Amino acid sequence: MWFRVLGPLGVSVDWEPVSLGRNRQLTVLAVLLLEVNKTVSVGRLIEAVWSGCAPKTASEQIQTCVWRLRRAFVAAGAGSxxxxxTASGYSLRLAADKIDTGVFETWVREARAIADAGDHREAIAVYRKALRLFRGPVLAEVDSPVVRAVAAKWDERMLSVLEDCVELELASGMDAHLVDELTALVEQHPLRERLRWQLMLALHRDDRRADALAVYRAGRAVMVDELGVEPGRKLQELHDRILNGEPPQRAVVATAAVRVPAQLLADAPDFVERPEHTDEIRRVLTADDTAGVxxxxxxxxxxxxxxxxxTHVAHQLRDRFPDGQLYAELGxxxxxxxxxxxxxxxxxxxxRIPADPDERxxxxxxxxxxxxxxxxLDDVVDAHQVRPLLPGGPGSAVLMTSxxxxTELAGVYPVEVGALTESEAVEMFTGIVGAHRALVxxxxxREILRLAGHLPLPVRAAAARLVARPHLSLRHLASRLRDPRRRLDEFSHGTLDIRASLKSATTGMPDAAKHMWYSLSTLPREGFDVYEASAGSARTVHESERLLDLLVDRRVVDIAGVDERGNVRYRLHELIALYAAELSRTQLSQPVRERRAA
Structure with missing residues (x-):
């Protein structure tokens, strides 16, 4: 529903006007709109409608007007x-974007903020957009003195904002463009000295010195005749400069400096190249952009x-995206x-940043x-989360992790990132620990790397633990890691926390899927099919298959292949199975654990 006050009173739904009834109801609505989101007393509404000549039934008639307005709103689909x-009257509750006065003030604040930031051109555009909301004299068809007094304040507000806009336009060199508009405004408002000063300046800069002086003389005559005062100091100073032949100061166009963001995290200095991935990512992100983002x-x-x-690939591509790089961890x-x-x-x-997330x-x-x-975009949870953050033009590109x-995102190119090869894992481990320890x-x-599953996080955590403990031999750490009860602890060091990483993988996962995952940790490591998963979790085969699909999508269960009977085989990575089993001891009840163990 859209309410219009800055001109003839109007209410519409999807551009269709809403019938508002007779003059008395229009007056009540006009007062409520001019005091939107404030309580208007019944007495003030009575004064607005009858101007001191109210009948004895005035309160009841106001109540009837409000009832009819509510009925009209309900009929239009806006609710009652x-x-x-309220305790003393009525209040019309509207969001700022549902009434033209609210939108006007929002845009004016935005224009001022843009001007303060130094971008006059954009500020002018926003000012002019706001001023176009005025479609004529405010509520001219409502002749109530109460309404007319408030409407006059809005007319004054419009002129004040218009003067601010013109001030910026003059500062931006738009002098000749303004002369006709300012001439008409000065004729309509001969006592507004700021408008007259602006017209004189525009004429002077347009090399129309005589016309500028004539505008001053006409203004002085009006002020002396009607007010008995001379023009203000600012107007007189401009008159004297023009009269003395001082050349006008030309405007300097102000525009805001373009900010180029560089938000990428630091690249890892010991990054191990994975050409099977990096080459593919670079090829897609630097392809012809005519097809879209x-x-x-x-x-x-x-x-x-x-x-x-x-992060590594993004740093390599910085030169291909000269307008900047944005980074965010979604989670x-x-x-x-x-x-x-x-x-x-x-x-x-x-x-300038909107309050509404969709507008942002x-x-x-x-x-x-x-x-x-x-x-x-790092750690994307799902496609719904990332879709609003996709750029609006084909020149940009998106690199996300999840x-x-x-893959339901239109145009997305998936790259499956698995474990390191043995040689890559050795290179990473040796680069951190040092060849003098690793090669001895x-x-x-190799046993440490195998128990880490060649995954970069546990490999790096184990290497960091060794660096922090120069006295600890690789053989001793490998011995610790052989104990499944200690393995997750040993593969966590400071912020390199394997448990924290695994925990985030299950965030937002339905309880049924989590319970299924816990039960899978008790099945053979070499693999299982849906029937074994169903038996272990006490669920139907159909439900187990659905939950297994979700767990595969979440990358906490792997597809191992297809057996000779055509059944899909699943398995859990060793570290993931250890974490799931650890959680099952605290998240599942004792009877359930005993039943599954049996």
Whole structure:
């Protein structure tokens, strides 16, 4: 529902006007709209309708007017709660974007913030957009003195904002363009000295000195005749400068500096190249952009090094995206907050950032529509979360990481990131621990890497633990890791926490899927089929198959292949199975654990 006050009174739904009844109801509605979201007393409404000549039944008639307005709103599909009854009167409750006065003030604040940031051109555009909301004298058809007094304040408000806009336009060199508009405004408002000063300046800059002096003389005559005063000091000073032949100061166009964000995390100095992935990612992200935004999704289980890989490739491609690089870790973060951070990085002041999350993402996409920006989105939960953050133009590209399938996104190119090869794992481990330690105990090193599943996170954690403990031999660490009860502890060091990584993989997962996952940790490590999973979890085969699909999508269960009977075989990675079994001891009740153990 849309309410219009800045001109003839109007209410519409989907551009269809709403019938509002007779003059008395229009007056009541006009007062409520002019005092929107404030309580208007019954006495003030009576005064607005009858101007001191109210009948004895005035209160009842006001009540009837409000009832009819509510009925009209309900008939238009807006509900009956717009007009609230308060202890002393009535209040019309509207969001700022549902009434033209609210939108006007929002845009004026935005224009001022943009001007303060130095971008006069954009501020002028927003000012002019706000001023176009005025469609004529405010509520001219409502002749109530109460309404007319408030409407006059809005007419004054419009002129004040218009003068602010003209001030910026003069500062931006739009002098000749303004002369006709200012001439008409000065004729309509001969006593507004600021408008007259602006017209004189525009004429002077347009080399129309005589006309500028004539405008001053006409203004002085009006002020002396009607007010008995001379023009103000500012007007007199401009008159004297023009009279003395001083050349006009030409405007200097002000535009805001374009901010180029560089938000990428630092690249890992000991990164182990994975050419089977990096070459493919670079090829897709730098392809011809005529088909639209290029999107690459790095998919894989926890600890596979997706984030490090994404950061490394993003740094390699910085020159291909000269308008900047944006980075955000999504996880459970709100999309509105992410968009807010992106807008700030792109140079949008806090005053200009919309409060509504959808408006924020829309502004963000608009800003990227004509730019070449690389957007890196880490730890994406699902496609719904990332869709509003896709750029609005084909020049940009998106590189995201996710533990779940996001292939339903149109145009996404999936890259499955698995474990390191043995040689890559050795290179990473040796680069951190040092060849002088790693190569002395090669068998122990290979055992550590095997127990880590060649996954970058546990490999790095084990190496970092050894660096922190120079006295600890690789053989001793390998011995610790052989104990399944200690393995997760040994593969965690400081922020390199394998448990924290695994925990995030199950965030938001339905309880039924979690319970299924716990039960799978008791099945043979070499693999199982849906029938074994069903028996172990006490669920139907159909339900077990559905839950297994979800767990595979979350990368906490792997598909091992198909057996001779055509059944899909599943398995859990060793570390994932250990974590699931650990959780089952605290998350499942004793009877359930005993039943599954049997």
């Amino acid at each position: 709660g717009l007009i609230e009854t 290029r999107i690459v999704a790095l998919l894989g289980r926890c600890g596979a090094g997706k984030s490090t890989l994404a 459970e973060a709100g999309i509105g907050d992410i968009a807010c951070g992106f807008l700030r990085a792109l140079g949008v002041s806090d005053a 993402t829309a502004m963000y996409r608009s800003l990227l529509a004509t730019r070449r920006v690389l957007v890196v 533990r779940t399938t996001v 105990e090669p068998e122990a090193m």
